[in-house]
Structures are given as structure tokens and as C-alpha cells.
Amino acid sequence: xxxxxxxxxxxxxxxxxxxxxxxxxxxxxxxxxxxxxxxxxxxxxxxxxxxxxxxxxxxxxxxxxxxxxxxxxxxxxxxxxxxxxxxxxxxxxxxxxxxxxxxxxxxxxxxxxxxxxxxxxxxxxxxxxxxxxxxxxxxxxxxxxxxxxxxxxxxxxxxxxxxxxxxxxxxxxxxxxxxxxxxxxxxxxxxxxxxxxxxxxxxxxxxxxxxxxxxxxxxxxxxxxxxxxxxxxxxxxxxxxxxxxxxxxxxxxxxxxxxxxxxxxxxxxxxxxxxxxxxxxxxxxxxxxxxxxxxxxxxxxxxxxxxxxxxxxxxxxxxxxxxxxxxxxxxxxxxxxxxxxxxxxxxxxxxxxxxxxxxxxxxxxxxxxxxxxxxxxxxxxxxxxxxxxxxxxxxxxxxxxxxxxxxxxxxxxxxxxxxxxxxxxxxxxxxxxxxxxxxxxxxxxxxxxxxxxxxxxxxxxxxxxxxxxxxxxxxxxxxxxxxxxxxxxxxxxxxxxxxxxxxxxxxxxxxxxxxxxxxxxxxxxxxxxxxxxxxxxxxxxxxxxxxx
Ligand SMILES: *Cc1c(COP(=O)(O)O)cnc(C)c1O
Numbered sequence: 001x002x003x004x005x006x007x008x009x010x011x012x013x014x015x016x017x018x019x020x021x022x023x024x025x026x027x028x029x030x031x032x033x034x035x036x037x038x039x040x041x042x043x044x045x046x047x048x049x050x051x052x053x054x055x056x057x058x059x060x061x062x063x064x065x066x067x068x069x070x071x072x073x074x075x076x077x078x079x080x081x082x083x084x085x086x087x088x089x090x091x092x093x094x095x096x097x098x099x100x101x102x103x104x105x106x107x108x109x110x111x112x113x114x115x116x117x118x119x120x121x122x123x124x125x126x127x128x129x130x131x132x133x134x135x136x137x138x139x140x141x142x143x144x145x146x147x148x149x150x151x152x153x154x155x156x157x158x159x160x161x162x163x164x165x166x167x168x169x170x171x172x173x174x175x176x177x178x179x180x181x182x183x184x185x186x187x188x189x190x191x192x193x194x195x196x197x198x199x200x201x202x203x204x205x206x207x208x209x210x211x212x213x214x215x216x217x218x219x220x221x222x223x224x225x226x227x228x229x230x231x232x233x234x235x236x237x238x239x240x241x242x243x244x245x246x247x248x249x250x251x252x253x254x255x256x257x258x259x260x261x262x263x264x265x266x267x268x269x270x271x272x273x274x275x276x277x278x279x280x281x282x283x284x285x286x287x288x289x290x291x292x293x294x295x296x297x298x299x300x301x302x303x304x305x306x307x308x309x310x311x312x313x314x315x316x317x318x319x320x321x322x323x324x325x326x327x328x329x330x331x332x333x334x335x336x337x338x339x340x341x342x343x344x345x346x347x348x349x350x351x352x353x354x355x356x357x358x359x360x361x362x363x364x365x366x367x368x369x370x371x372x373x374x375x376x377x378x379x380x381x382x383x384x385x386x387x388x389x390x391x392x393x394x395x396x397x398x399x400x401x402x403x404x405x406x407x408x409x410x411x412x413x414x415x416x417x418x419x420x421x422x423x424x425x426x427x428x429x430x431x432x433x434x435x436x437x438x439x440x441x442x443x444x445x446x447x448x449x450x451x452x453x454x455x456x457x458x459x460x461x462x463x464x465x466x467x468x469x470x471x472x473x474x475x476x477x478x479x480x481x482x483x484x485x486x487x488x489x490x491x492x493x494x495x496x497x498x499x500x501x502x503x504x505x506x507x508x509x510x511x512x513x514x515x516x517x518x519x520x521x522x523x524x525x526x527x528x529x530x531x532x533x534x535x536x537x538x539x540x541x542x543x544x545x546x547x548x
Pocket of ligand 1: 216217218219242243245246306332334335356357358368369370
């Protein structure tokens with residue numbers, strides 16, 4: 001059970017201190033907070049609550065002046081409910097819960113129906129209505145039973161979420177619901193007004209002239225390359241230590257991904273090696289730097305640095321190279337949106353920046369989504385056209401080969417709400433990262449563990465908090481110990497892209513990029529989200545101490 005819906009009587013018991021029910025009901029609510037169960041009150045019950053609570057207050061305080069009693073009690077009831085409601089979540093009343101007139105008790109029927117929305121068996125109605133308890137044994141629970149079950153819940157065994165989107169949703173649920181319902185009412189599911197609102201908001205935030213909302217981070221990477229006309233015979237430089245999408249889009253267009261090894265401290269593309277790789281391609285000489293196999297000489301066209309784990313790449317050094325070599329600079333900012341590079345957002349410094357709104361990213365939607373940023377007006381127009389089948393002046397004028405790459409209006413609606421707490425969440429992520437880093441640096445026993453390095457003047461968006469272990473064996477030991485303690489971990493990324501079967505045609509050898517290989521054997525990502533508590537960080541660090 002994860003959710004507890006409170007019956008009207010239970011709320012009245014608590015707010016009016018009604019004897020003898022008040023004490024157990026308050027204990028039940030208290031254990032919700034303590035044991036991580038979400039308490040809900042049904043929005044459709046508000047008037048019933050006011051009335052029932054006022055009646056109870058009158059009963060408790062009988063005086064002769066009945067009119068005055070009613071007005072005062074209603075006033076008092078409202079005040080009590082206002083205070084009470086700050087502690088609970090409101091459960092929206094949906095249209096399907098209006099038609100309950102054939103039920104004996106329409107109020108109870110609404111509550112029972114609303115439980116259908118929760119994942120199976122994860123919610124119960126807390127009630128002391130004998131009829132309900134008898135008729136709906138699987139959907140209801142008595143106060144006594146609930147308190148008894150809660151006493152046995154051992155919180156120290158409670159698992160930690162790797163990414164926690166539920167707590168975040170509770171904080172913004174009313175606004176999310178409002179935005180989604182607005183879309184339902186205006187009905188412009190494709191390219192609705194929320195798309196433009198979001199584009200403006202994000203462009204302003206990142207201090208970029210243009211933002212194009214698209215269907216995914218992958219399309220956000222693909223489209224600028226399409227606009228540029230990247231294709232067969234072109235070389236696009238990127239890192240092998242990233243998610244597949246970064247290099248996939250290059251190969252998808254028939255161009256060749258030329259991998260460049262990473263900096264061992266930042267895990268981002270190493271500018272010195274980038275220079276070597278460009279020289280190697282220009283001279284068609286793999287003795288300068290490892291090159292992929294290809295028939296004809298390649299022409300260098302673009303560089304895609306990745307802001308891995310949320311940390312911006314070394315843009316000053318990279319831009320010196322791309323400007324000198326006249327290469328297009330596309331930032332894969334899928335993990336780095338919200339990060340800061342010497343006072344600026346990286347997407348505002350490059351030719352184009354691509355980000356992803358996949359749910360688990362620092363700014364995530366409730367599905368797929370992405371965005372492209374650019375200061376180049378012509379590129380912006382081309383991207384807008386590519387997004388809609390290469391559209392020209394109107395829908396049936398097609399001037400280029402494009403895609404169907406529009407963001408869904410529903411996702412824009414979700415993002416508009418999520419953006420409101422994004423800045424606050426970035427601060428919380430920073431807090432969690434600092435706690436990990438302090439904890440893992442204050443004891444001798446952690447000397448074999450390397451915490452993330454953030455160069456001077458940079459701010460990570462902390463998409464991931466990734467430590468370097470000694471090697472695969474220590475990493476397995478830490479993973480297993482954390483797993484036993486209910487703490488999930490991830491390995492980003494176990495296999496660098498040049499070793500993936502999908503890129504086998506490039507003919508790279510595993511040791512072409514030794515740093516990427518070493519790091520992929522040692523890297524380990526710990527749980528990271530804005531709502532991790534300091535005790536949870538301490539618990540994680542204790543478990544790591546046990547393992548090392
Ligand atoms: C998530 C991610 C992508 C792809 O984003 P999608 O929205 O899932 O298509 C690309 N690059 C990196 C580095 C990512 O982490």
C-alpha cells in the first residue's frame with residue numbers, strides 16, 4: 001500500500017478531536033508521514049467535509065443561539081480544514097465519478113471509484129464505515145488494521161529510488177492537472193499554444209534567441225545535422241563514452257562517427273585528442289589518431305561534445321578548435337540542461353544545442369520530448385521546417401525532406417509546470433551531490449573511490465552522480481552491498497560505443513580509446529534526485545564503507 005484515501009468521517013474525527021475516534025485516526029495519519037504513505041482527500045468531498053465538521057463542532061458546543069452556532073461553526077470548520085489540507089494531497093474528482101446517483105451512498109461510491117486510478121492494490125480507503133469495510137474488503141481498511149500494519153513497517157529497509165518522480169509530482173500535481181485539462185479543453189493536441197509558451201520560456205532561460213521543441217532528444221540531435229546536410233563522406237567527431245543516440249544520429253544520416261577519447265577527470269571529450277582526430281581525418285592517416293574504416297577520405301564537418309552526467313564539456317578549448325577548423329558545433333546537452341559554463345548555458349554558446357526531456361532527465365516530461373537551441377535565425381527556420389515534413393510556406397508546400405518531429409502539446413503542458421520548480425531542483429541536486437562528495441572524502445577508507453570533478457567556474461546539472469571505483473571487482477562489491485540495503489545503482493555506460501555491435505562496421509579496436517574503456521570498467525552512478533534526504537545519503541555512504 002502506497003496511498004491512503006481518507007474518508008470524510010476520518011478527517012472530521014481528526015479535525016474536531018472527536019472522541020473516541022480522534023486518537024487512532026491521528027495515529028493513522030501520523031504513520032502515513034512517517035512511513036512514506038501518501039494521504040489523499042477527495043476534492044469532491046470538500047462541501048461534505050465543511051458541513052460534517054461544522055455539525056460535529058455544533059454537537060460538541062451546544063448553546064442556545066442556533067443561527068450564531070451554525071455560522072461560527074462553519075467558520076471554524078473552514079479554518080480547521082484549511083490547516084489540515086496543507087498536510088495532505090488533494091485527489092481530483094474526475095468526470096467518471098460524477099454519475100453515482102444509482103448508488104446508495106453517492107459520496108462513498110465516488111471515493112471507491114476514485115481508487116481505480118491507482119496502480120493495483122496500491123491504495124485503500126481509510127474508513128470506519130462498517131458497510132463499506134464489509135462490501136469492499138479489498139479497497140478499504142479500518143483505522144485499527146492500518147495502524148497495526150504500519151507498526152510493523154521497518155523504514156530502515158525501505159528502498160531508495162534511483163530517480164524519484166513521484167515526490168516531485170506531489171509538489172506540482174494541481175498545476176500539472178490544470179495544464180493537462182486545459183489541453184483537453186482546447187483540443188490542440190499537436191502544436192497547441194503550450195508549445196510556443198514553452199519555447200519562449202526555455203529560450204529566455206538559456207539566453208538563446210531560438211528554441212524549437214521537438215519529439216525527443218534524439219531528434220533534437222538529428223535535426224541540426226539534417227539542416228546542415230550532413231551525409232555520406234562526412235566526419236562528425238564525438239565521444240564514445242555516451243548514450244547511443246549521440247553517435248546513432250550521425251550514422252543514421254550515412255555520415256561517419258569519428259570517436260575521440262575522453263578526459264579521465266571530467267569524462268567529457270578531450271580537446272587535445274579532438275585536434276589529433278581532426279588532423280588524422282584531414283591527412284587520412286590513422287597513425288596520428290585511431291580512425292574508423294571507410295572507403296574514401298572523409299571531410300570533417302561537425303563536433304558533438306556531450307555534457308555527460310550534467311557537466312558541461314570544455315567549451316573554450318573546443319570552440320577554439322571548431323572555429324579554427326570551421327566545424328559546426330552541436331552540444332549534446334541531453335543531460336546538461338540547467339548546467340552552467342563560466343556564467344553561461346552551454347546551449348547559448350554553440351551553433352546548436354540539443355536537450356532531452358525524457359522523464360528521468362533533470363527536466364523531464366511524462367513521455368518523450370526534446371528541444372534544440374540556436375542563435376542562428378536561418379537554422380531556426382530550417383529546424384521548424386524539418387520538424388514538420390520539410391514544410392515550406394504552407395502544409396502542402398514541401399521544400400525539403402523532413403520528419404514528423406513535433407513535441408506533443410501534452411508534454412509541453414507538463415514541462416511548463418515542471419519548469420516552475422526546475423531551478424529549485426537544481427539547487428537540491430547540488431545539495432545532494434555535495435553531501436555525497438563530502439561523505440566520500442572524509443574517511444581514509446574511501447581513498448580508492450574518486451568523487452566527481454567539477455572544474456572551476458562550472459556547475460553541473462547533476463543528471464547523475466557517478467563515482468569511480470578501483471575496478472570492476474570493487475564496483476561489483478559496492479553494487480551488491482548497496483543492493484542488499486535497498487539502494488539501487490546504475491552503470492553509465494558499461495560499453496563504450498566503439499565496442500558496440502551497431503558500430504562494428506567502423507572497425508574500431510577496443511583499445512583505440514583506452515580512457516573510455518577504463519572508465520566504463522570503473523564508473524558507478526548512485527541514486528540522484530532533488531528529494532534525497534541527508535539520512536539517505538548517509539545510509540548510502542555507510543553501505544559503501546562496508547563494501548570497501
Ligand atoms: C537521453 C540522451 C539522449 C537521447 O534523448 P532521448 O530524448 O531519449 O531521445 C541523447 N544523448 C544523451 C547523452 C542522453 O543522455
